[in-house]
Amino acid sequence: xxxxxxxxxxxxxxxxxxxxxxxxxxxxxxxxxxxxxxxxxxxxxxxxxxxxxxxxxxxxxxxxxxxxxxxxxxxxxxxxxxxxxxxxxxxxxxxxxxxxxxxxxxxxxxxxxxxxxxxxxxxxxxxxxxxxxxxxxxxxxxxxxxxxxxxxxxxxxxxxxxxxxxxxxxxxxxxxxxxxxxxxxxxxxxxxxxxxxxxxxxxxxxxxxxxxxxxxxxxxxxxxxxxxxxxxxxxxxxxxxxxxxxxxxxxxxxxxxxxxxxxxxxxxxxxxxxxxxxxxxxxxxxxxxxxxxxxxxxxxxxxxxxxxxxxxxxxxxxxxxxxxxxxxxxxxxxxxxxxxxxxxxxxxxxxxxxxxxxxxxxxxx
Numbered sequence: 001x002x003x004x005x006x007x008x009x010x011x012x013x014x015x016x017x018x019x020x021x022x023x024x025x026x027x028x029x030x031x032x033x034x035x036x037x038x039x040x041x042x043x044x045x046x047x048x049x050x051x052x053x054x055x056x057x058x059x060x061x062x063x064x065x066x067x068x069x070x071x072x073x074x075x076x077x078x079x080x081x082x083x084x085x086x087x088x089x090x091x092x093x094x095x096x097x098x099x100x101x102x103x104x105x106x107x108x109x110x111x112x113x114x115x116x117x118x119x120x121x122x123x124x125x126x127x128x129x130x131x132x133x134x135x136x137x138x139x140x141x142x143x144x145x146x147x148x149x150x151x152x153x154x155x156x157x158x159x160x161x162x163x164x165x166x167x168x169x170x171x172x173x174x175x176x177x178x179x180x181x182x183x184x185x186x187x188x189x190x191x192x193x194x195x196x197x198x199x200x201x202x203x204x205x206x207x208x209x210x211x212x213x214x215x216x217x218x219x220x221x222x223x224x225x226x227x228x229x230x231x232x233x234x235x236x237x238x239x240x241x242x243x244x245x246x247x248x249x250x251x252x253x254x255x256x257x258x259x260x261x262x263x264x265x266x267x268x269x270x271x272x273x274x275x276x277x278x279x280x281x282x283x284x285x286x287x288x289x290x291x292x293x294x295x296x297x298x299x300x301x302x303x304x305x306x307x308x309x310x311x312x313x314x315x316x317x318x319x320x321x322x323x324x325x326x327x328x329x330x331x332x333x334x335x336x337x338x339x340x341x342x343x344x345x346x347x348x349x350x351x352x353x354x355x356x357x358x359x360x361x362x363x364x365x
Contacts, residue, residue, distance in 0.1 A: 005036045007054050019043075023057065037069045051076055051085060060085050071102055071110045073125045086125050105141025113139065122147075122162075132162025142181075146194060148173050157181065157192065166192055170202070182207050191216065198228045212246040215262060225249065225262060233262055244285070245300040250275075259298070269298065279319050286322065288313055297324060297345065305345030317343065 001012045008021035016030035019041075026043065035042040041052040049064040051074055061067075061083065064076040074085040077096055084092045084100070094100075094114050103111040103122070110125040119133045136149040139158070147158040149168065156168035166173070172184040176191075183190040183202050190202030191210070200208050206219035215233060218226050224236035234251075242250040244259060248268060251260045257272035272289050278297065279286040285300040289308055296308025306313060310326040317323030324341040336358040340348040 005034075006038050007036065007041065010034050023052075023054070025057070026052065037074075039072070040069055040074050042067055049076070053085075060089070071112075071125065073110060073112070075100065084123075084125070092123060092130070103139055103141050103147070109141070109144055111141055131160060132158070134158065134162055136168075142175050143178060148181075157194075165194070165197065166199070176207070177210070180210055193228065196228070200226075200228065200230055211241070211243060211249065214246070217241050223251075234260070234265065248300070269304070278315050278322055288315070295326075297322075297341075299345075302345070306341050310339075323348075 002020070003010045003012065007023060008019070011018045011020050016032070017034045018030050019026040019034060026041075029043075029045075031043045031045050033042075033044040035044070039054050041050075041054060043050040043052060048062075049067050050059060051061040051064060051067055052058070053060050060074070061076050061078070064078050067074060067076040069075070076083045076085065080096045082094045082096050082098055082100070084094075092114075098114050101113050103113060105111065111122060111131075112125060113120045113122045115121075116133060119135050120139075121133045122131045122139070123129065124131055134149070136151050137153075138150040140148045142148050142157075145160040146165070147160075149156050149158055151168040154168040155170045155173040156164060157166040157173060159165055166181075166183075170183050170185050172182075173192075174182045174184075176182045179193060179195050181192040181194065183192055185202040188202040189204045189207050191200040191208040193199075193210075200216060200218070204218045204220060209217040211217050211225060215225050215227060217223055218236070220236040222236040223238040223241045225233040225241065227233060238251045238253050239255070240250075240252040244250050247263060248259050248261050251258055256270070257275065258267050259269040259272075260266075261268055269289070269291075271291050273292070275287040275289045275298075277285070278288055283301075286305070287298055289296050289298050291308035293311070294308045295310050295313040296304060297306040297313060298304050306324055306326060309328070311329045312327040314325045315322045316325045322343045324345075326339045326341065328337040328339070329335075330337065334355050336353045336355065337350065338353060338358075339350045342348055
């Protein structure tokens with residue numbers, strides 16, 4: 001009887017199994033059982049196992065008492081040793097009773113640890129490499145190069161070579177991006193920058209958020225902007241802060257928005273009741289702003305494109321290339337002045353309409 005497998009076929013005859021069709025070097029023998037693990041084969045005869053690596057067409061180990069596969073890594077027991085195999089090579093050997101613990105993490109790289117005397121030794125399975133030995137109660141992979149570890153219910157950060165970047169003194173460490181870790185200690189929040197290895201100590205009431213390479217948003221009774229050295233750039237006086245560009249920020253105070261120049265603390269635009277995105281890309285952000293009862297258009301690269309002096313503004317172009325229809329109503333004269341601006345905020349055309357004819361124009365737009 002032929003059975004289809006991931007590597008070819010097996011043929012069963014008189015309770016013996018042969019490998020046929022693809023792996024010719026295995027066809028001369030019969031086996032009690034053949035277990036297919038994709039890239040790995042286990043060939044069992046007389047209660048002993050042969051471990052075969054399919055991609056390299058190579059016998060990796062013989063006379064194993066038992067074997068198993070976890071996370072694409074092969075484990076084999078022979079006599080008193082537990083051997084770990086990656087690819088076509090043996091990477092490590094331990095005592096038969098040594099517990100192997102895989103490390104939690106979302107990355108495709110597989111890590112595990114085994115106990116050794118008072119410490120635990122961390123290995124990278126895919127490269128067959130011993131990384132470091134240290135004392136910890138639990139450990140988790142964060143990205144490719146960092147580990148968050150637990151010791152006596154406190155969290156710290158290891159680098160891939162075992163260097164302690166942050167000691168185990170935090171109640172929680174949570175990655176907020178590939179670069180930053182949010183820190184919690186005694187109900188206070190801080191931030192650690194893995195790129196610069198700078199620490200903002202946990203003494204703020206809410207999560208510290210990166211604003212740019214030089215500035216951060218922190219909260220002490222209100223939001224404010226600080227440097228990596230924790231020097232205050234603004235007071236902690238805002239209800240909300242949003243990114244605009246590296247040198248200016250949207251700040252909200254008393255329910256009104258302003259654009260604040262960070263370095264000199266001057267207000268570039270104020271009394272903004274609301275703003276909505278017209279364009280939001282890495283290259284440029286453009287918003288439609290409402291200042292009191294009037295509307296305008298502002299760019300984070302070019303500044304004010306259309307001054308907020310109009311009773312209505314519509315983008316009748318696209319997000320990539322806006323084209324602005326603006327309206328000014330002159331109630332005393334019963335007329336509407338319509339002005340068109342291109343994406344750079346340059347005047348294109350002006351038209352004056354009576355109220356009745358304007359309603360038709362507006363509906364068309």
